[in-house]
Amino acid sequence: MSLASTLLRSRAVGALTSPHGVDRYLEIVNPMWAAHEVRARLVDIQREVDVPGEPPVATLTFQPTNTWAGHRPGQYVQLSVDLPGARRQTRCFTLSSHSSRPGERFTITMRANPDGEVSRHLVEQAALGQIVHLSQAQGDFVLPDRVPDHVLFITGGSGITPAMSMLRSLLLRTHRGRITFLHYARSAEHQIFRAELEQIKTAGYGIDVHLVYPEQGGRNFSALELERIVPDFRDVDTWLCGPAGLVEAVRPAYEADGPNDKLRVEYFKPPRASGVAGGRLSFDRTGAATDNTGASILEQAEAAGLTPAFGCRMGICFGCVTTKTEGTVRNVLTGDTSSLPDEEIRICVSSPEGDCAVDL
């Protein structure tokens, strides 16, 4: 860390710029100057897949501020962008480039989801130079520091991105062990990173790449097929990422003899609230109440027929902040619990611990 950034992050500068904080001053001079927050500038867009009539997939390269702490392959980031109409939206995206060090460029590969304003804007409309707001990289779906002798990736569709980040990092580290890469795409023209994977397949790195295209006669996943490629797959460290259909097909194959900790799974979704069920969750304003299922208060309120305001649904935008009048809640992102009365909480990332009441 440079002297300037150490100084900017110091308590003295914090006290001088109170209550707004130093970033509120730096951003006015240059949006790429920051002491605490992470922002990035879009520096390149490459279309990966462009099938007419279907949502395109693109790889976006970002230059982050020097506050970016780097990422481990497989991690995701919360990205916010000001959409036309000056409305900022936030979504999670997996990083697709090999691991990055602090301040280093990285890429995100995304499909322009027809229902997703953020991905559509970034893939189809954003101009180079666009500034985005980021969290630090997050997520446990990563390679361990000591990579096992044999790693197996099973991915489907755009679930390829975390595996690609891991694969690229392994190539960079000249990993000596065995790597098996099994990917399902609808067809060859829907294949993301096609040229690079073909090149890896034939380059003699010894990486076993299987690209399966069910729409072109490739067979859907089955335990039998996998056994043909990796006979002892249940004992091999496996990273699985893809749509629900693929995950639901693969998981039973691994768990035929009970739970299997060799299989690590990631869905295309932000982290879900998973609290402890038990107790009653009451809604003061409407008088409704429900048995606490352990899900987020937002989800439980919606299940009870209420329509609380919400935004990102992942604890960033503060659009869902509500007063908790009684009880204890657990922040599902940090695991912290809090029992203060009349506390403002983000209900999308808070789950009740026992009896709890909120002003909804």
Place this chain on the structure above:
Amino acid sequence: MSDTIKLTPEQLEEFGAEMDAIRRRIAADLGEADAAYLRKVLKYQRGFEVAGRALFYLPVIGWVPAVAALSVSKILDNMEIGHNVMHGQYDWMGDPALNSRMFDWDNVCPGDQWKHSHNYMHHTYTNIVGKDRDVGYGILRMDEDQKWNPYYLGNPLYAFLLMTFFEWGVMLHDLEVEEIVAGRRTWAETKKLRGGMLRKAKKQVIKDYLLFPALTGPLFPLTLAGNAVANLVRNIWAFNIIFCGHFPAGVATFSIEETENETRGGWYYRQLLGSANISGSDLMHVMSGNLSHQIEHHLFPDIPARRYPEIAQDVRAICEKYDLPYNTGPLHKQLGSVFVKICRLALPSRRTKSAAPASAGQTALAA
């Protein structure tokens, strides 16, 4: 005040629907221009602040411009930015830095406490004597219906002190000291509030009266004095603008009884008759945080303030249609009228108010 309620329940409902229509139209139109405006004001405010802090390094010739720049910065920060952002006027932008839940201002009063006393108590119960604690702030007599006692002989003095120490007054407002004196609230109940006040005040005091003066080395006393003057200028200006909002002659107050079961139309009606505007230049409007459009602000507290001048045209047309008063005037006129009221109410009312008139308007704001 009941003699001023001259709409029938049907008219009141129609009046409310017209106000709702204005709100919907503006809310649907919010976008880039509003965001760009706020960011521009922020840029100016930060610019004035940095310039002000820096000019203190120029001894003698720098001091007056430094104080001026810092005063402008604090006024913009507290009024056009802080007050309005903390009302949630820009929450739709989704920018955490400009969100009412996150923003705090360059003022000793913690933003979250102010939001309770101001956004909730004052804006909901505007000008209901006995409910809206902004009627006299618990220390002044600003309405005939507040019972006189000899304490109020000091009304002008208390007002002068409140003006001088306005940010501290705003900070202490949430303690509801008069309720503690009256025995309706215990000191222990205010523990959490006091903690928040101390933390925020400490940060502000360290910044303005220790760190920035220390950074100017031998000029410490001059910088300290300059920062104090800037805070004072902001205090005086904010006090004057805010006192013109609800206290000029002609502004109505309401009783708890006549606002029971109030309809939405009735609420709009009370906001309109309970507020007063200040006419003036665009610069005056910006420097007052557009609280010079207090009427429009009270009708639509969470609509970005830069829209108030545009809304005012429609509101005035509606007032003409229903023959309702629209209280506005230049700053000196409104201030003069407030000054007269502060002095007059220091003395007991000459006419004794009978309980009778209240009955006429008892349910006038209800359906």
